[in-house]
Amino acid sequence: MSREIFEARYSGDWDRLERILKAPATRRKDEKQAPTGTLFPARLTPYDESELPELYRRVCHQLALVRNRHYGADLEDRLNGLALEAHEVLYQSRALHPRDLARFFLVTFPRRVREERLLVLVATLLFVVPAVGMLIACTASHDLVTTVVPPQVAAQIGEMYGPSGREARPGSTDLAMFGFYIYNNVGIAFRTFASGLFFGIGAIFFLVYNGFFMGAFAGEIGHLGYETSFYSFVIGHGSFELTAIALSGAAGLRLGFSILGPGNRTRATALREEGREALPIVGGSAVYLVIAAFLEAFWSSSSVFPPSAKFAVGTALWILVFLHLSLSGREGTRNAA
Template sequence: MTPKQFAAARAPGWAELEQLVARGEGGGDEKVPYDGARLASLYRRCCEDLALAQARAYPVQMVQQLESLTQRAHRLVYRRQGVEFAQLRRLALIEFPQAVRAHARYVAMATALFAVPLVLAAWASWRDPGFVLHLLEAARLQEFDAMYGPGEHGIGHRRDADTDWAMFGFYILNNIGVGFQCFAAGLFAGVGSAFYLLFNGLFAGALGGWVVGRGHGTNFFSFVVTHSAFEITAIVLAGAAGLRIGHAWVAPGQRTRLDALKAHSREAVVVIYGVVWMLLVAAAIEAFWSSARWVEPEVKYGVGAACWALVLLYLARQGRPLQGGWDAR
């Protein structure tokens, strides 16, 4: 579809949204009823049009027009006080999964940067236990051996943590730190995000292969299978957002680098909001469920499979507009 065809097909919706926004801002005919639900519906569709226009490198004037329109509509949709819960609900059910799909090619790149070294390192460490020593010291390996071994401590618990709540705090700090590294390092032309994705994939794969080689496969996999659906996905998404920031710096297009960074950051920050939420969920599961020895491994495998399916389905399908063009349903 050419830019002219795209604009011709979407122009009626943009024009109607412009009228509703002007009315809401006090510049339109006050006698005409103000339809907030219609405004929200058109706003969501315009956000998708903006993402398409950016992905297809349509003329910068069109992109800037849609950016301005969506920003004005956004202020109207969220200007009411006391709607924090509604905003969070909208972020979780619509904006976050839509933003992830808008970053699809960056998500694919981040997934490859994390998954390929993970698989290769796991295979290398399983075949040659000495390989893991390139990444971890022997003292750290002894700690992990105790964490996933058949000892009296809960699976995955550090020796200096007495309670699940202590581990919950530790996991929050650790998870948020890793996610922040993968995202913020994107400012270095995306190279930093790529490095942290590669490093975390290597670390996780090498450690996993070594633990399995030690005969602790059941404890290890039953521990990681559930919370990894949220944790690994969040780390990959944080890296994807960082790669997009880096791409804006390297290839700003017709904008200045600063303008490109601002525009891409506004869109990437929605992904980061969702990433933080997923990392908090992962920390809670890891502390209170994954480490529970009273739960049979088979049960954890089943719950873990369900969590992976739900996360992937949520990101792939949640927040898609109903069919029927610009009609509010």
């Protein structure tokens, strides 16, 4: 069969497939059959659904013939492009449903954290040990504070947590601080995770550095004698924030260790698989940090409630975080949800 005859016989298929693929992605009229309430509406085009797969298979077949018979590179390119585009439409992933997000936070995230409990423990220690060590050291020797906390910041600590600092803060400052916490803290969590790619070194650095910083900060607070004001401030959001830092560090370590110890996989494969496994932990940390930003901006800084109320609520939030990570999404409870 010559190329001309081949083209004459099959170009109808190609034109039809081209029209279907070029059709604007519009929602179908019969909404009931379409997946309703999807967050990411799938690419729907007005055509008979059985037509696309059939046309796609035919074009694949014709592409193979064109290659085998050397009908020419231009025809091959056209069919390759058509097949590629149809392949994309046919094999796209399922649209996300709002339910998926709830399931992610309540099931996938805590489960992944429990599966990585060893790494989470390591990350927590990498954070807590420098913090406690630094606190003890700074309590013993005041000079050590400025080795990690810049002197200007250390000078401001007194204003922030002293008797005058917490009183009059306008609402606009709360909102500004909320924006800052989102931008800064969630960004730090993401950076901690991503820099873990380099054999875990980046994640370890961020964990240890943040530990040192907070230890020194608390040490300065101790010297000033503002413990009540400070700890009643941090206990509220600390549950979510500190946990999220440790978790994103654990996710970063997961990434780095996949290169160091890929097992019986290539390093590239290990990296892809472990990246996918680590992502829910990073996503969950981000949600935690958004919650923490809300608490830190609007609850922790509030001067309406007495410290005792803040300690009570803060303790309850810590318990909530532990319950979420240790119990949510367990087999027995999944069906009830």
